[in-house]
Amino acid sequence: MLIRHRRRTDVVPSDITPEGIYLRRREFIGAAVGALALGGTRPAWAALIDNPAAEDSRRPQWWREAVAARQDGKPDTDEALTPYSDVTRYNNFYEFGTGKTDPMRHAGSLRVDPWSVTIDGHVDKPGTYTLEDVLKGQVLEERIYRLRCVEAWSMVVPWIGFSLADLIKRVEPTSRARYVAFTTLHDPEQMPGQRARLSGIQWPYVEGLRMDEAMHPLTMMVVGLYGRTLPNQNGAPLRLMVPWKYGFKSIKSVVRIEFTETQPPTTWNRMQPNEYGFYANVNPDVDHPRWSQARERRLPTSLFNPNWRETLPFNGYADDVASLYRGMDLQRFY
Amino acid sequence: MKPDVAAIQVRRWGGLIWLPGLLPLVVVLGQGLGGALGPDPVLALVSRLGWWGLVALVATLAVRPLAVMTRQGWLMRWRRDLGLLAFTYLTLHLLAWAGLLLGWQPRFIGAEVAERPYILVGMAAWLLLLPLALTSTRASRRRLGRRWGQLHRLIFPAILLGLAHQWWIQKSDYTEPVLFSLVVATLLVWRLRRGRRPQRLPKKPSATP
Numbered sequence: 001m002l003i004r005h006r007r008r009t010d011v012v013p014s015d016i017t018p019e020g021i022y023l024r025r026r027e028f029i030g031a032a033v034g035a036l037a038l039g040g041t042r043p044a045w046a047a048l049i050d051n052p053a054a055e056d057s058r059r060p061q062w063w064r065e066a067v068a069a070r071q072d073g074k075p076d077t078d079e080a081l082t083p084y085s086d087v088t089r090y091n092n093f094y095e096f097g098t099g100k101t102d103p104m105r106h107a108g109s110l111r112v113d114p115w116s117v118t119i120d121g122h123v124d125k126p127g128t129y130t131l132e133d134v135l136k137g138q139v140l141e142e143r144i145y146r147l148r149c150v151e152a153w154s155m156v157v158p159w160i161g162f163s164l165a166d167l168i169k170r171v172e173p174t175s176r177a178r179y180v181a182f183t184t185l186h187d188p189e190q191m192p193g194q195r196a197r198l199s200g201i202q203w204p205y206v207e208g209l210r211m212d213e214a215m216h217p218l219t220m221m222v223v224g225l226y227g228r229t230l231p232n233q234n235g236a237p238l239r240l241m242v243p244w245k246y247g248f249k250s251i252k253s254v255v256r257i258e259f260t261e262t263q264p265p266t267t268w269n270r271m272q273p274n275e276y277g278f279y280a281n282v283n284p285d286v287d288h289p290r291w292s293q294a295r296e297r298r299l300p301t302s303l304f305n306p307n308w309r310e311t312l313p314f315n316g317y318a319d320d321v322a323s324l325y326r327g328m329d330l331q332r333f334y
Numbered sequence: 335m336k337p338d339v340a341a342i343q344v345r346r347w348g349g350l351i352w353l354p355g356l357l358p359l360v361v362v363l364g365q366g367l368g369g370a371l372g373p374d375p376v377l378a379l380v381s382r383l384g385w386w387g388l389v390a391l392v393a394t395l396a397v398r399p400l401a402v403m404t405r406q407g408w409l410m411r412w413r414r415d416l417g418l419l420a421f422t423y424l425t426l427h428l429l430a431w432a433g434l435l436l437g438w439q440p441r442f443i444g445a446e447v448a449e450r451p452y453i454l455v456g457m458a459a460w461l462l463l464l465p466l467a468l469t470s471t472r473a474s475r476r477r478l479g480r481r482w483g484q485l486h487r488l489i490f491p492a493i494l495l496g497l498a499h500q501w502w503i504q505k506s507d508y509t510e511p512v513l514f515s516l517v518v519a520t521l522l523v524w525r526l527r528r529g530r531r532p533q534r535l536p537k538k539p540s541a542t543p
Contacts, residue, residue, distance in 0.1 A: 082373070083373075086372070086373035089372060089373070090372050090373045090374065094506065094507075098505070098506060098507040100372060100374075100378075101372065151505075153374055153377075196507060196509070197509075198507060198508045198509045198512060199506050199507050200506040200507065200508060201506050271506070287449065290450055290452060290502070290503070291446075291450060292442075292445060292446070292449070295442075297374060297376075297377075299373040299374055300373035300374070301373065301374050301375065301376055302375065302376075303366045303367060303371075303375050303376060303379065303434065304434065306376050306434065306435055306436075306437065308437070
């Protein structure tokens with residue numbers, strides 16, 4: 001009689017993974033991981049990500065039509081666009097919380113219609129203009145800009161809007177207007193982040209540009225992205241986009257544009273003047289005191305590829321804008 | 335020498351802390367691989383590992399006050415493994431930062447350490463915890479005797495450096511560091527007041543005869 005003693009290293013039939021399951025292992029891991037990550041319940045914002053058109057479809061018709069009638073603008077780039085879901089899920093908009101996903105989750109409480117912008121200071125045509133008035137007769141353009149955050153990450157976004165210069169010319173600033181100050185809506189009822197006690201930020205959020213920066217053709221007022229009206233978490237309904245400056249300069253949900261003679265006090269600069277300069281031009285040679293600005297992570301990244309790339313002076317727009325700062329010490333005026 | 339019953343209890347029960355203790359790691363890794371950490375998962379991973387490490391470290395510090403105040407001496411069994419859990423998370427925090435975020439590139443790691451004081455402070459905290467992890471075995475405890483307790487007071491400077499690291503990385507919104515600091519301050523005050531009196535743990539005949 002043959003008695004078979006199984007050695008410990010022998011493979012028995014029950015040890016063999018059926019080929020079907022073997023081939024499906026990625027699917028299986030993905031499902032297990034997904035179940036863990038989502039914890040079985042879908043967060044409230046999941047519907048928004050699944051159906052980004054939902055918010056867009058509730059926007060007033062004149063706004064949607066203006067966005068739909070956009071033309072191709074310059075500059076364009078052949079760099080890969082950051083996906084819509086990342087552009088709308090990963091935001092710094094402290095009015096809705098300091099976490100990157102807070103704006104996506106909480107910005108639904110922002111009422112963007114009706115919306116008006118007060119234009120005052122040294123202008124011949126001051127007044128409060130509705131957004132519809134601002135967009136009336138204004139041809140919108142789609143421009144693909146790099147967005148470089150001061151936190152050393154960057155995106156590539158197809159914005160829809162118009163040159164700020166167009167708006168400035170319409171309101172006719174006087175010769176005393178040397179700076180433009182922008183203010184974000186201040187309404188703690190709609191903006192939960194403004195109710196936080198330990199935020200350290202003085203609301204409302206204020207940003208500013210020198211007049212020549214504001215008049216530069218690259219400087220843009222944005223009302224849409226990715227072919228749709230601007231999502232709330234990205235600064236709806238009207239935001240600034242200055243592609244050669246760190247993202248915090250590109251103020252969101254603008255309710256006031258004031259023309260001033262002196263440099264306006266701006267939010268981050270007032271809070272930490274040694275970390276956030278008034279100019280905030282993207283500059284790989286001037287580090288943030290707490291981190292290097294020499295490189296940036298181009299989003300999206302993955303767990304095993306942080307996707308670093310060298311940061312370019314003026315975020316790659318030096319040919320267009322470096323002349324604005326000729327003769328200035330960029331180490332000092334950072 | 336009396337048989338170290340407490341140590342045997344640690345060996346038998348302390349290990350159980352790892353089951354719930356490693357759950358956040360599994361979840362955060364799952365989220366990272368599954369895309370739920372967003373478009374910049376490495377940074378989210380690094381910061382969450384650090385956050386859990388700090389939580390576990392504060393919990394380690396809280397074990398003795400909790401055991402004394404509630405008169406539940408058996409709680410002390412969890413302290414050693416809780417401390418090791420904290421060290422595990424903080425080591426992974428460091429590895430994810432150096433490896434996943436900076437790609438093990440000495441040039442960038444060196445520059446970060448040299449130029450960013452908050453990174454230096456965080457590293458110092460980890461270095462203070464290293465000898466504690468290395469001497470966490472019963473054999474070390476026996477060998478070092480009274481000096482073991484003295485050595486393990488390094489958890490206090492380590493946790494203070496950890497808090498400084500946490501304060502330093504905030505851009506705004508200081509709610510979290512304020513809460514952590516209040517908890518640690520409470521534990522330190524308890525410890526300082528307690529330290530003047532003779533050490534006395536409630537003893538249960540079944541646990542520590």
